[in-house]
Amino acid sequence: MTSLTEEHKRKEAFIRNLFAQIAHRYDLLNTLLSFNRDKAWRRFAVKQCRLRPGGVGLDVCTGTAMLALEQAKIVGPAGKVVGLDFCPEMLAVAKKNLERSPHGHIVELVEGDAMSLPFPDNTFDCATIGFALRNVPDFRQVLREMIRVVKPGGRVVSLELAKPRWPIFKQIYYLYFDRLVPLLGKLGVGVEGPYSYLPASLKTFPHQEELKRIFEELGLVEVSFYELTGGVVAVHAGTKPMGWGE
Incomplete structure:
Protein backbone atom coordinates (compact mmCIF):
# COMPACT_ATOMS: atom_id res chain seq x y z
CA MET A 1 0.00 0.00 0.00
CA THR A 2 1.13 3.57 -0.60
CA SER A 3 -0.26 6.97 0.25
CA LEU A 4 -0.39 9.58 -2.47
CA THR A 5 1.04 13.06 -1.99
CA GLU A 6 -1.05 16.02 -3.12
CA GLU A 7 1.11 16.30 -6.24
CA HIS A 8 0.54 12.64 -7.03
CA LYS A 9 -3.20 13.02 -6.47
CA ARG A 10 -3.32 15.93 -8.91
CA LYS A 11 -1.45 13.93 -11.53
CA GLU A 12 -3.74 10.93 -11.02
CA ALA A 13 -6.86 13.07 -11.47
CA PHE A 14 -5.38 14.78 -14.53
CA ILE A 15 -4.47 11.48 -16.20
CA ARG A 16 -7.85 9.90 -15.46
CA ASN A 17 -9.63 12.89 -17.01
CA LEU A 18 -7.26 12.92 -19.99
CA PHE A 19 -7.88 9.28 -20.85
CA ALA A 20 -11.60 9.65 -20.29
CA GLN A 21 -11.57 12.29 -23.04
CA ILE A 22 -9.64 10.24 -25.58
CA ALA A 23 -10.91 6.72 -24.84
CA HIS A 24 -13.28 6.64 -27.84
CA ARG A 25 -10.46 7.37 -30.30
CA TYR A 26 -7.50 5.90 -28.42
CA ASP A 27 -6.94 2.77 -30.52
CA LEU A 28 -7.43 4.54 -33.85
CA LEU A 29 -5.03 7.35 -32.97
CA ASN A 30 -2.43 4.90 -31.64
CA THR A 31 -2.45 3.16 -35.00
CA LEU A 32 -2.38 6.37 -37.03
CA LEU A 33 0.25 8.20 -34.98
CA SER A 34 2.53 5.14 -34.90
CA PHE A 35 2.12 4.53 -38.65
CA ASN A 36 0.52 1.17 -37.76
CA ARG A 37 3.59 -0.02 -35.83
CA ASP A 38 1.78 -0.25 -32.48
CA LYS A 39 0.56 -3.80 -33.15
CA ALA A 40 4.06 -5.10 -33.84
CA TRP A 41 5.37 -3.32 -30.75
CA ARG A 42 2.79 -5.03 -28.56
CA ARG A 43 3.53 -8.45 -30.06
CA PHE A 44 7.25 -7.95 -29.42
CA ALA A 45 6.63 -6.85 -25.81
CA VAL A 46 4.49 -9.88 -25.03
CA LYS A 47 7.12 -12.16 -26.57
CA GLN A 48 9.48 -10.96 -23.81
CA CYS A 49 7.02 -12.22 -21.19
CA ARG A 50 7.93 -15.85 -21.98
CA LEU A 51 4.33 -16.87 -21.43
CA ARG A 52 3.19 -20.39 -22.26
CA PRO A 53 -0.21 -21.94 -22.97
CA GLY A 54 -2.13 -22.20 -19.72
CA GLY A 55 -0.23 -19.34 -18.12
CA VAL A 56 -1.59 -16.46 -16.07
CA GLY A 57 -0.75 -12.90 -17.10
CA LEU A 58 -1.45 -9.39 -15.84
CA ASP A 59 -1.63 -6.19 -17.88
CA VAL A 60 -1.38 -3.07 -15.70
CA CYS A 61 -2.96 0.16 -16.96
CA THR A 62 -4.55 -2.01 -19.61
CA GLY A 63 -6.52 0.84 -21.23
CA THR A 64 -8.41 -0.67 -24.15
CA ALA A 65 -6.97 -4.15 -23.41
CA MET A 66 -4.98 -4.52 -26.63
CA LEU A 67 -1.84 -5.67 -24.79
CA ALA A 68 -3.92 -8.01 -22.61
CA LEU A 69 -5.35 -9.57 -25.78
CA PHE A 86 -8.43 2.99 -13.18
CA CYS A 87 -10.36 4.75 -15.97
CA PRO A 88 -13.95 3.50 -16.48
CA GLU A 89 -14.16 5.05 -19.94
CA MET A 90 -11.11 3.13 -21.12
CA LEU A 91 -12.44 -0.08 -19.60
CA ASP A 113 -5.06 1.23 -8.88
CA ALA A 114 -1.67 0.43 -10.43
CA MET A 115 0.01 1.93 -7.36
CA SER A 116 -1.63 -0.65 -5.08
CA LEU A 117 -2.55 -3.74 -7.07
CA PRO A 118 -5.47 -5.70 -5.57
CA PHE A 119 -3.77 -9.09 -5.98
CA PRO A 120 -1.81 -11.40 -3.65
CA PHE A 139 6.48 4.69 -11.67
CA ARG A 140 8.91 3.06 -9.20
CA GLN A 141 6.00 2.18 -6.93
CA VAL A 142 4.09 0.70 -9.86
CA LEU A 143 7.10 -1.42 -10.80
CA ARG A 144 7.43 -2.57 -7.18
CA GLU A 145 3.80 -3.66 -7.24
CA MET A 146 4.25 -5.47 -10.54
CA ILE A 147 7.27 -7.29 -9.11
CA ARG A 148 5.33 -8.18 -5.96
CA VAL A 149 2.44 -9.87 -7.76
CA VAL A 150 4.62 -11.78 -10.25
CA LYS A 151 5.82 -15.25 -9.28
CA PRO A 152 9.55 -15.83 -8.72
CA GLY A 153 10.97 -16.53 -12.15
CA GLY A 154 8.19 -14.45 -13.73
CA ARG A 155 8.70 -11.47 -15.99
CA VAL A 156 8.01 -7.73 -15.66
CA VAL A 157 7.77 -6.01 -19.05
CA SER A 158 7.28 -2.37 -20.02
CA LEU A 159 6.49 -1.04 -23.49
CA GLU A 160 7.01 2.71 -23.50
CA LEU A 161 7.90 5.69 -25.63
CA ALA A 162 11.64 6.22 -25.79
CA LYS A 163 14.26 8.76 -26.85
CA PRO A 164 15.86 8.08 -30.24
CA ARG A 165 19.65 8.30 -30.53
CA TRP A 166 20.33 8.79 -34.27
CA PRO A 167 21.03 12.52 -34.80
CA ILE A 168 19.08 13.25 -38.00
CA PHE A 169 16.26 10.81 -37.24
CA LYS A 170 16.02 12.22 -33.70
CA GLN A 171 15.53 15.76 -35.01
CA ILE A 172 12.84 14.69 -37.47
CA TYR A 173 11.11 12.59 -34.83
CA TYR A 174 10.95 15.37 -32.25
CA LEU A 175 9.65 17.79 -34.88
CA TYR A 176 6.85 15.31 -35.64
CA PHE A 177 6.28 14.53 -31.97
CA ASP A 178 6.27 18.12 -30.70
CA ARG A 179 4.39 19.79 -33.57
CA LEU A 180 2.31 17.32 -35.56
CA VAL A 181 1.17 14.83 -32.88
CA PRO A 182 -0.70 17.47 -30.83
CA LEU A 183 -2.37 18.78 -33.98
CA LEU A 184 -3.38 15.33 -35.23
CA GLY A 185 -4.56 14.41 -31.74
CA LYS A 186 -6.73 17.50 -31.55
CA LEU A 187 -8.29 16.69 -34.92
CA GLY A 188 -8.86 13.09 -33.81
CA VAL A 189 -10.53 13.66 -30.44
CA GLY A 190 -11.97 17.13 -30.97
CA VAL A 191 -10.36 18.73 -27.93
CA GLU A 192 -7.05 20.48 -27.38
CA GLY A 193 -4.67 19.32 -24.69
CA PRO A 194 -4.50 15.51 -24.38
CA TYR A 195 -2.00 14.99 -27.20
CA SER A 196 -0.01 18.06 -26.22
CA TYR A 197 0.68 16.28 -22.93
CA LEU A 198 2.22 13.34 -24.81
CA PRO A 199 5.54 14.97 -25.83
CA ALA A 200 5.79 16.78 -22.50
CA SER A 201 5.46 13.51 -20.56
CA LEU A 202 8.31 11.90 -22.50
CA LYS A 203 10.75 14.74 -21.81
CA THR A 204 10.62 14.14 -18.04
CA PHE A 205 10.67 10.33 -18.26
CA PRO A 206 14.00 8.51 -17.80
CA HIS A 207 16.08 7.56 -20.82
CA GLN A 208 15.92 3.86 -21.67
CA GLU A 209 19.43 3.27 -20.27
CA GLU A 210 18.42 4.82 -16.96
CA LEU A 211 15.16 2.85 -16.84
CA LYS A 212 17.18 -0.36 -17.23
CA ARG A 213 19.22 0.62 -14.16
CA ILE A 214 16.02 1.31 -12.23
CA PHE A 215 14.69 -2.17 -13.10
CA GLU A 216 17.92 -3.58 -11.66
CA GLU A 217 17.84 -1.36 -8.56
CA LEU A 218 14.36 -2.67 -7.78
CA GLY A 219 15.71 -6.21 -7.71
CA LEU A 220 14.98 -7.61 -11.16
CA VAL A 221 17.60 -9.77 -12.86
CA GLU A 222 18.28 -10.61 -16.52
CA VAL A 223 17.24 -7.05 -17.30
CA SER A 224 17.42 -6.00 -20.93
CA PHE A 225 15.84 -3.43 -23.19
CA TYR A 226 15.14 -3.26 -26.90
CA GLU A 227 14.80 -0.10 -28.96
CA LEU A 228 12.21 -0.49 -31.71
CA THR A 229 11.59 1.56 -34.87
CA GLY A 230 14.75 3.60 -34.51
CA GLY A 231 14.31 4.07 -30.76
CA VAL A 232 10.81 5.57 -30.95
CA VAL A 233 9.74 3.04 -28.33
CA ALA A 234 11.59 0.72 -25.97
CA VAL A 235 10.68 -2.58 -24.37
CA HIS A 236 12.24 -3.26 -20.96
CA ALA A 237 12.09 -6.73 -19.44
CA GLY A 238 13.37 -8.25 -16.22
CA THR A 239 12.94 -11.44 -14.20
CA LYS A 240 11.89 -11.71 -10.57
CA PRO A 241 14.63 -13.76 -8.87
CA MET A 242 13.91 -17.23 -7.53
CA GLY A 243 13.79 -17.21 -3.75
CA TRP A 244 12.48 -13.60 -3.65
CA GLY A 245 11.69 -12.58 -0.07
CA GLU A 246 13.28 -15.61 1.56
Missing part, protein backbone atom coordinates in the same frame (compact mmCIF):
# COMPACT_ATOMS: atom_id res chain seq x y z
CA GLU A 70 -1.83 -10.24 -27.06
CA GLN A 71 -1.16 -12.16 -23.85
CA ALA A 72 -4.45 -14.02 -24.25
CA LYS A 73 -3.42 -15.27 -27.69
CA ILE A 74 -0.46 -17.04 -26.08
CA VAL A 75 -1.98 -18.45 -22.87
CA GLY A 76 -5.01 -19.74 -24.75
CA PRO A 77 -8.30 -21.03 -23.30
CA ALA A 78 -6.52 -22.94 -20.53
CA GLY A 79 -4.91 -19.73 -19.30
CA LYS A 80 -6.08 -16.41 -17.92
CA VAL A 81 -5.18 -12.74 -18.32
CA VAL A 82 -6.25 -9.88 -16.05
CA GLY A 83 -6.35 -6.35 -17.40
CA LEU A 84 -6.42 -3.60 -14.76
CA ASP A 85 -7.13 0.09 -15.26
CA ALA A 92 -15.73 0.43 -21.44
CA VAL A 93 -13.81 0.47 -24.74
CA ALA A 94 -11.77 -2.52 -23.55
CA LYS A 95 -14.98 -4.47 -22.95
CA LYS A 96 -16.08 -3.85 -26.54
CA ASN A 97 -12.67 -4.93 -27.83
CA LEU A 98 -12.91 -8.17 -25.86
CA GLU A 99 -16.40 -8.85 -27.20
CA ARG A 100 -15.10 -8.53 -30.76
CA SER A 101 -12.08 -10.79 -30.22
CA PRO A 102 -12.05 -14.60 -30.29
CA HIS A 103 -9.64 -14.39 -27.35
CA GLY A 104 -11.71 -11.92 -25.33
CA HIS A 105 -13.19 -14.53 -22.99
CA ILE A 106 -9.70 -15.24 -21.64
CA VAL A 107 -9.32 -11.67 -20.32
CA GLU A 108 -10.88 -10.41 -17.09
CA LEU A 109 -11.13 -6.65 -16.65
CA VAL A 110 -10.61 -5.12 -13.21
CA GLU A 111 -10.99 -1.48 -12.21
CA GLY A 112 -8.15 -0.75 -9.83
CA ASP A 121 1.95 -11.79 -3.88
CA ASN A 122 3.32 -14.24 -6.45
CA THR A 123 0.11 -14.58 -8.48
CA PHE A 124 1.06 -14.06 -12.13
CA ASP A 125 3.57 -15.49 -14.60
CA CYS A 126 4.17 -12.01 -15.99
CA ALA A 127 3.06 -8.40 -15.64
CA THR A 128 3.08 -5.93 -18.52
CA ILE A 129 2.46 -2.22 -18.80
CA GLY A 130 2.13 -0.44 -22.13
CA PHE A 131 2.52 3.30 -22.77
CA ALA A 132 1.56 4.09 -19.18
CA LEU A 133 4.63 3.96 -16.95
CA ARG A 134 5.35 7.64 -17.60
CA ASN A 135 1.75 8.54 -16.67
CA VAL A 136 1.45 7.03 -13.20
CA PRO A 137 2.05 9.13 -10.06
CA ASP A 138 5.14 7.11 -9.07
